[in-house]
Ligand SMILES: Cc1cc2nc3c(=O)[nH]c(=O)nc-3n(C[C@H](O)[C@H](O)[C@H](O)COP(=O)(O)OP(=O)(O)OC[C@H]3O[C@@H](n4cnc5c(N)ncnc54)[C@H](O)[C@@H]3O)c2cc1C
Ligand SMILES: Cc1ncc(C[n+]2csc(CCOP(=O)(O)OP(=O)(O)O)c2C)c(N)n1
Ligand code: SF4
């Protein structure tokens with residue numbers, strides 16, 4: 071059939087409750103909802119400070135139907151390692167421990183703890199839902215913010231000047247058994263990656279692009295569309311890498327022009343057509359790098 | 369002092385309830401809802417078929433339901449599946465994505481399936497008897513729908529057998545007589561009575577019809593038009609329709625070797641292809657270009673591939689008589705001038721460009737007009753067409769009409785659509801109270817601006833519709849990101865060599881497997897097919913499966929109105945509205 075009927079591939083059981091406190095159209099909520107469907111009931115979530123600390127609800131509420139441990143901003147990797155160790159000590163080798171952190175908590179302040187866990191090859195899944203800035207505290211730039219973007223700390227006359235950090239390569243360089251990118255526009259792809267991750271022992275890393283309407287300044291309803299355009303334009307290719315060596319695309323990337331993606335977001339409003347053209351150029355060059363990785367593993 | 373160490377859970381705050389109690393839905397100022405719209409094919413179909421719905425049923429393997437849905441609107445799917453020029457496919461949104469769904473091929477497969485089993489006799493529930501005059505598609509459709517609506521019907525037909533142009537005009541190699549015969553038997557089994565060899569005006573008088581409660585006129589257009597040159601009535605010329613009628617009843621008129629066919633419509637192309645099959649060599653002479661030809665595109669293509677030759681931008685001037693009695697046609701070259709009333713560029717003669725084409729027979733196929741002399745003068749007409757209203761009403765209370773004698777567009781599908789309108793008009797007259805008789809009600813019976821729906825007239829639409837709006841859903845309202853490209857299952861046309869001298873059907877249609885695959889290409893524009901993307905992509909888990917009529921339920925206490933469901937719906941079957949409306 072011409073429409074892929076993904077309903078047959080998505081588990082029906084929900085582990086996220088309505089009434090959570092995310093903004094309308096939050097990509098991070100779709101990400102969590104989908105990931106938990108892949109992990110199932112026997113899961114513990116470790117949550118360093120981020121938007122999700124709010125989305126999870128104020129005490130005595132929790133929007134997750136699995137145990138969730140709030141922790142300090144920089145500690146995702148370490149606390150997940152500790153909880154996993156505690157479970158092991160108690161003879162529980164089954165429960166999946168997942169750290170769930172924002173891009174700030176992953177690319178910036180949490181990088182050391184994550185790197186430590188990855189280097190020790192702790193048996194955890196580390197998911198970064200990436201909204202490309204510190205959204206919970208009101209849109210400050212992170213090292214995930216793409217060049218050209220407005221944030222409150224990179225105002226429109228001095229927009230972000232550094233390219234987005236290549237976190238996947240950093241993690242892959244730790245030779246962890248499994249690392250992947252994903253997008254909330256492709257729930258079945260995300261699910262498959264979550265299931266892969268769950269089936270492997272050691273550190274697994276999933277980097278999920280999660281558009282944020284208030285932070286990116288796009289209409290609420292465009293979240294999934296932008297998450298899809300990011301992939302189809304090859305800005306954010308969907309890949310997975312095993313043992314830091316074997317790279318694979320998990321999707322056909324059409325190579326649509328990047329301009330519609332940029333123009334749909336208020337955070338890029340200050341960019342000239344020439345600057346958008348430059349971004350397109352960088353994507354094209356970067357694509358060769360991706361292709362070579364998939365082809366030659368470098 | 370003794371120090372006691374106490375192990376156990378650390379003293380941290382633990383949550384005990386979920387967030388469900390939070391009425392986060394109160395944040396929204398707009399909200400989504402399910403809203404069925406009209407697929408473009410449905411609105412473009414002159415018959416008025418719920419194409420989208422029956423194709424959806426086929427995809428689900430629910431053949432019985434698909435048959436019933438199709439039959440509710442179209443009595444002759446095996447025939448339209450073969451000869452209709454399928455404007456539905458022109459309108460198909462999928463044509464803007466890869467290629468239109470081959471709707472006619474799917475229809476044909478179900479049409480043939482339907483003919484395999486005779487229908488149950490319709491229950492006669494009314495005390496009324498209606499006369500239908502003419503048994504072409506318009507008359508057949510009207511009779512069929514009236515019988516299904518419970519009335520008694522007699523179809524009066526001048527020819528020896530029912531079918532109208534389906535039998536007399538359209539050649540065997542496009543519409544096998546076997547199919548037509550089965551179709552007529554099928555209608556008889558349902559309860560349609562035919563009185564053939566009975567011509568109104570000759571065998572029976574107009575006054576004789578007064579014993580019927582209503583009359584539906586559908587006598588078509590059978591008089592050949594005149595070119596306007598000398599000797600047109602003479603033996604050099606043959607009427608295209610007469611030629612086809614003769615061949616269609618089994619005669620093989622001797623026509624010689626070089627045959628000119630004048631015209632560019634279906635009759636002209638059918639004549640040329642028939643000539644070819646009689647072993648002669650046809651040349652079609654047409655005064656405009658291929659682009660302006662009114663014949664069905666696929667027919668022109670098939671004719672070309674069979675070896676029919678064309679002489680475009682040429683018009684006949686006079687008959688040429690050679691010394692040894694050889695005949696030919698003197699023609700003049702034309703060029704296309706400004707656009708005329710038909711919307712096509714008018715051909716104008718190029719002075720001094722006369723030329724001659726040799727020929728044994730000249731077949732004149734420049735179109736037909738209707739002959740209304742046998743009707744009372746009191747019936748209002750414009751030129752050679754009867755004037756009718758939205759449900760086939762003429763100016764005489766109990767007289768209705770439709771088909772080629774009333775329509776500008778002459779096709780089987782338009783005739784079938786007119787027959788249905790007439791049946792509803794007559795039912796409304798004879799059984800007031802089934803529905804509101806006002807004009808607004810008639811508008812509401814239509815698929816957007818297309819033809820009327822019998823399902824709506826009967827209030828028996830089997831599809832549960834969510835807040836339906838009677839408007840066509842455009843390509844831009846779809847989200848085609850959710851579809852994959854898939855090649856269209858094209859008709860299989862037999863090769864030219866095999867067609868020579870054979871009246872075998874040229875197009876064998878699709879296999880039922882291919883028809884199912886083809887049905888799977890349908891987008892289901894405007895109508896929810898339960899794909900659940902709305903439910904899957906909702907950030908607020910606010911959409912759940914419904915029970916019974918409602919496919920989905922939106923939990924308004926938690927929907928924040930982000931609109932992702934509406935944006936992502938592949939088929940434009942959702943919409944947003946202001947909160948409180
Ligand atoms: C050669 C040819 C090929 C065509 N090909 C196609 C095609 O491929 N696709 C398409 O969609 N359309 C095609 N058409 C057009 C199509 O056939 C007509 O538009 C359609 O048949 C009209 O239906 P109708 O019921 O109005 O009239 P008709 O089909 O003409 O039927 C009228 C009937 O009334 C009978 N009748 C006439 N006068 C009287 C009387 N006084 N008393 C009793 N009975 C009478 C006639 O004998 C005839 O049976 C073609 C037409 C021709 C001529
Ligand atoms: C050590 C420390 N510094 C600062 C903060 C304040 N803080 C809480 S969440 C947050 C931003 C989180 O950004 P990110 O990880 O990208 O997640 P997001 O909110 O964007 O989802 C900050 C700066 C903190 N909690 N702890
Ligand atoms: S700020 Fe962005 S990431 Fe945070 S809850 Fe709102 S939409 Fe989600």
Ligand SMILES: [Mg+2]
Nearest residue numbers: 172173203205
């Ligand atoms: Mg962030």
